[in-house]
């Protein structure tokens with residue numbers, strides 16, 4: 134069931150497309166160009182890491198791409214469909230059906246069991262919350278034995294794996310991760326990254342992940358580098374060393390030297 138690839142939904146080969154996306158914050162005279170004309174196309178079944186110095190626009194990029202924030206200019210397409218031009222209710226519906234989100238702090242509902250957390254997005258999307266489907270995705274993330282536990286009874290790594298199961302259960306067109314390993318120890322982080330990689334390689338999922346960690350970025354197929362709201366570089370088949378090296382130079386480029 135989970136082998137059904139996203140492209141079967143619309144036939145579009147692109148999971149995500151941004152055309153000259155801009156996001157300006159603040160009133161006139163005091164404006165910040167958080168995103169300054171970002172264009173990209175990510176194919177289905179790709180795993181992309183987004184890196185850049187603090188304040189370079191990574192969160193803004195993720196929020197605009199996932200329909201959580203509205204760009205000031207430009208266009209965003211998910212699975213071939215433009216996000217703009219929908220009212221809030223229609224956008225929420227689109228997000229529930231097509232977009233998965235994994236946060237640094239897991240954001241599980243503490244009063245619900247693992248199983249209930251994972252079936253919730255299906256219920257919210259008005260789909261039948263098939264327990265078999267939820268069990269299958271939880272088995273995939275290695276938590277088939279913890280269905281009736283509450284988040285507080287799990288380790289951080291296990292909680293993040295529940296969050297990934299919850300994001301995958303609707304078979305989203307794109308799974309966005311905002312520092313998904315930022316709160317985890319090295320070993321749990323590796324497990325979570327391997328899981329994301331498996332979702333891409335075995336199940337054709339598309340993943341876009343913001344991270345500060347060159348090791349985490351090395352699990353992706355390619356890395357986009359942001360600086361001052363623009364894409365300033367791209368690296369395919371990244372290694373942690375090469376990413377760290379590129380990041381060092383990025384910081385050199387934008388932080389003025391102190392005399």
Ligand SMILES: Nc1ncnc2c1ncn2[C@@H]1O[C@H](COP(=O)(O)OP(=O)(O)OP(=O)(O)O)[C@@H](O)[C@H]1O
Pocket residue numbers: 158159165166167185186187188189190191192193194
């Ligand atoms: N709500 C807001 N109002 C005004 N400026 C904002 C707002 N949100 C972000 N910014 C500014 O936009 C720019 C990009 O911010 P963003 O949070 O996207 O960067 P980031 O790369 O995610 O940073 P970090 O790595 O520190 O989380 C920054 O200069 C930031 O100060």
